[in-house]
Amino acid sequence: MPINTKNRIAFGAYIIILLIILFISILFAISLGAADINMEDAFGILIKPVPFIGRIINANYDESYFSIIWDIRLPRVLLAAVVGMGLAAAGTSFQGLLRNPMADPYVLGVSSGASFGATLAIVSGLSSGFIGLAGSTVAAFMGAITTMAAVYTLGNAGKHSSMVTLLLAGIAISSFLSAIVSFIMVFNHDKLESIVLWTMGSFATASWSSLYLSFPIILIGSIILLTMAREMNALLMGDESAMHLGIDVSRVRKLLLIVGSIITAAAVSASGIIGFVGLIIPHVVRIFTGPDHRRLLPAASISGAIFMIISDTLARTLVAPIEIPVGIITSLVGGPFFLYLLVRNRKQAYKG
Amino acid sequence: MRKNRLILLILTIAMVVTIIGCSNQQGAGQNSSNNISALQDEQSQPASSTYPVTVTDVKERNVTLEKKPEKIVSLTPSNTEILFALGLGDSIVGVDKYSNYPEQANSIKKVGDFNGPNIELIAELKPDLVVAGGDIQEDAIKKLENLGIPVISSEAGGLEDLYKNIDVLGKATDTQQEAQELITKLKNNIQSIAQKVASLNKPKVYFNVDINGFYTAGKGTFISQLIEMAGGKNVADDVEGWPQYSVEKIIEKNPDIIITTEHAGTIDDIKKISALKNINAVKDGKIYSLDADIINRIGPRVDQALEGMAKVIHPEVFK
Numbered sequence: 325m326p327i328n329t330k331n332r333i334a335f336g337a338y339i340i341i342l343l344i345i346l347f348i349s350i351l352f353a354i355s356l357g358a359a360d361i362n363m364e365d366a367f368g369i370l371i372k373p374v375p376f377i378g379r380i381i382n383a384n385y386d387e388s389y390f391s392i393i394w395d396i397r398l399p400r401v402l403l404a405a406v407v408g409m410g411l412a413a414a415g416t417s418f419q420g421l422l423r424n425p426m427a428d429p430y431v432l433g434v435s436s437g438a439s440f441g442a443t444l445a446i447v448s449g450l451s452s453g454f455i456g457l458a459g460s461t462v463a464a465f466m467g468a469i470t471t472m473a474a475v476y477t478l479g480n481a482g483k484h485s486s487m488v489t490l491l492l493a494g495i496a497i498s499s500f501l502s503a504i505v506s507f508i509m510v511f512n513h514d515k516l517e518s519i520v521l522w523t524m525g526s527f528a529t530a531s532w533s534s535l536y537l538s539f540p541i542i543l544i545g546s547i548i549l550l551t552m553a554r555e556m557n558a559l560l561m562g563d564e565s566a567m568h569l570g571i572d573v574s575r576v577r578k579l580l581l582i583v584g585s586i587i588t589a590a591a592v593s594a595s596g597i598i599g600f601v602g603l604i605i606p607h608v609v610r611i612f613t614g615p616d617h618r619r620l621l622p623a624a625s626i627s628g629a630i631f632m633i634i635s636d637t638l639a640r641t642l643v644a645p646i647e648i649p650v651g652i653i654t655s656l657v658g659g660p661f662f663l664y665l666l667v668r669n670r671k672q673a674y675k676g
Numbered sequence: 677m678r679k680n681r682l683i684l685l686i687l688t689i690a691m692v693v694t695i696i697g698c699s700n701q702q703g704a705g706q707n708s709s710n711n712i713s714a715l716q717d718e719q720s721q722p723a724s725s726t727y728p729v730t731v732t733d734v735k736e737r738n739v740t741l742e743k744k745p746e747k748i749v750s751l752t753p754s755n756t757e758i759l760f761a762l763g764l765g766d767s768i769v770g771v772d773k774y775s776n777y778p779e780q781a782n783s784i785k786k787v788g789d790f791n792g793p794n795i796e797l798i799a800e801l802k803p804d805l806v807v808a809g810g811d812i813q814e815d816a817i818k819k820l821e822n823l824g825i826p827v828i829s830s831e832a833g834g835l836e837d838l839y840k841n842i843d844v845l846g847k848a849t850d851t852q853q854e855a856q857e858l859i860t861k862l863k864n865n866i867q868s869i870a871q872k873v874a875s876l877n878k879p880k881v882y883f884n885v886d887i888n889g890f891y892t893a894g895k896g897t898f899i900s901q902l903i904e905m906a907g908g909k910n911v912a913d914d915v916e917g918w919p920q921y922s923v924e925k926i927i928e929k930n931p932d933i934i935i936t937t938e939h940a941g942t943i944d945d946i947k948k949i950s951a952l953k954n955i956n957a958v959k960d961g962k963i964y965s966l967d968a969d970i971i972n973r974i975g976p977r978v979d980q981a982l983e984g985m986a987k988v989i990h991p992e993v994f995k
Contacts, residue, residue, distance in 0.1 A: 358922035387954055392924040395951045446888065449939060460888060514939070519888055521920070528889050528920055531950055588831060645912075647889070647920035 358644035369596025389532040402532035410542035415602030429602035433498030441467020468589030524649035525598035545587035553617035746806035752809035752977030865979035873907025881908035882931035887941025906986035937968035
């Protein structure tokens with residue numbers, strides 16, 4: 325399936341448009357918030373510390389507004405972008421890899437592992453981890469990685485292991501961990517709200533340090549996934565065809581699963597479980613790009629980032645100064661939008 | 677004729693005594709706290725309850741007790757504290773998991789936690805009165821009443837509810853004297869604290885409910901009322917209930933004081949949050965941790981809660 329020149333130009337334009345939208349949504353998201361800072365001031369504050377360009381801004385701004393733009397909004401918007409990108413990239417890869425339109429980044433139980441870790445941190449009052457990360461972030465990341473390793477080891481235990489055994493192992497461990505989390509909640513009623521809200525996902529506590537772990541992991545992971553787009557295309561045609569194309573199916577699969585799960589672990593540990601993005605963004609983007617992962621994957625990654633930035637901006641401005649968990653917004657906004665696309669494009673909704 | 681004179685004499689003496697008594701009270705009335713107790717004394721003559729007695733609880737429910745309760749189960753920590761304060765500690769046969777004050781409460785049988793009282797355990801104790809905690813325990817209340825156990829429900833949303841609840845429990849348990857004394861004591865203590873801070877400037881206070889997500893106490897909560905009474909201004913009075921508050925709004929409002937409780941986040945946890953480093957409370961080191969069990973319960977230690985709050989908001993008048 326070579327991409328011809330005309331298509332290539334069209335696709336290039338499409339990606340450039342997406343990148344422009346991403347850039348604009350980042351700027352808009354930074355200029356909006358609960359604090360009373362008008363858009364002009366917000367941009368002024370944003371530009372002022374930048375070398376050379378910053379000199380055009382002569383106005384002086386309140387120190388607290390600097391803090392709001394630079395220490396709160398900017399890291400928060402960037403974290404939302406990176407998490408959205410990671411979830412969309414991992415979701416796209418898993419859907420292709422498992423040849424299952426219902427697959428999402430949490431399919432191997434990574435999210436349950438993360439909430440188990442976070443729950444332990446919350447009830448034990450472990451509030452700070454290391455390098456300025458929250459205790460729940462560190463614990464969630466470790467829980468997610470451990471769960472992934474367990475699912476992978478157990479799912480691969482049999483000689484004739486397949487994707488199905490892996491999926492089943494994921495489901496089993498996932499419900500087991502969810503049960504433990506519920507069990508812990510029963511005995512810690514006072515922490516119930518914290519735990520439930522953690523599982524709904526939020527960027528409310530984002531700071532620069534939240535980016536230390538998630539940003540490099542998700543960025544590197546997503547780049548690895550992008551380089552494997554060709555292999556993913558081959559896997560879509562079935563194991564045998566892929567093998568005939570000279571692809572080491574089990575090695576590729578292993579790598580995709582591990583990289584996707586690590587991305588998901590980093591995303592979930594930074595923000596809690598944000599549903600929908602990893603499941604729906606790939607489908608929405610597929611409607612526009614088709615099932616070719618060389619186009620689908622980069623387009624889905626950027627779209628995931630845009631969607632998450634918009635959702636989070638709504639989460640913190642709709643009923644400001646009250647914060648809404650962003651997971652509620654993603655499903656509330658994303659659900660009807662996806663149904664609309666589904667009905668409009670009934671013929672080509674899923675071809676992946 | 678003689679008899680009539682005697683009666684007249686007695687009446688005259690009685691009148692004189694009353695007048696002297698009244699003027700004495702007026703003399704002492706310059707002190708406002710005495711004023712209140714005088715008022716209380718006049719208002720109600722705490723008599724003993726005659727059973728069967730019917731009381732109307734805070735939730736406007738009528739509850740009838742056939743005799744003085746001897747086995748009481750309390751399902752909330754504040755009700756447990758009230759019952760102990762009324763001297764009924766020995767009659768309490770079961771409490772919820774969180775009832776930990778006074779010390780003796782810990783050795784009483786636990787019959788479930790705040791959300792889930794265990795009906796079987798309670799029934800087994802054969803209580804003649806259960807004191808429950810309002811909305812959240814409604815299901816349990818229904819089940820207990822179906823078993824024929826009288827339940828007094830309290831949902832103390834503020835001081836008035838608390839006073840009413842103490843009064844109701846006093847009437848129900850034949851401890852009206854103690855109940856009136858407790859109410860008077862609380863009113864006096866609270867008023868004397870409120871008076872000390874009334875004319876002072878009002879520092880901006882942020883109350884931390886959970887630092888993992890910046891949860892706070894908004895308008896209408898008892899915490900918010902306490903902050904106002906203690907001479908502060910709650911920065912989160914533009915929201916209601918217990919929401920997740922926008923951190924940039926905290927920075928914009930720049931609170932002078934942050935009050936937290938241990939499990940909500942320690943002072944160190946708050947100092948470590950880089951986004952908050954420029955607000956006054958953090959720069960001046962005015963972050964204080966108060967005892968959650970005192971500050972969050974609307975019970976007989978509410979005067980201590982207010983005092984603790986007032987001491988950190990206005991240390992200058994509490995030395």
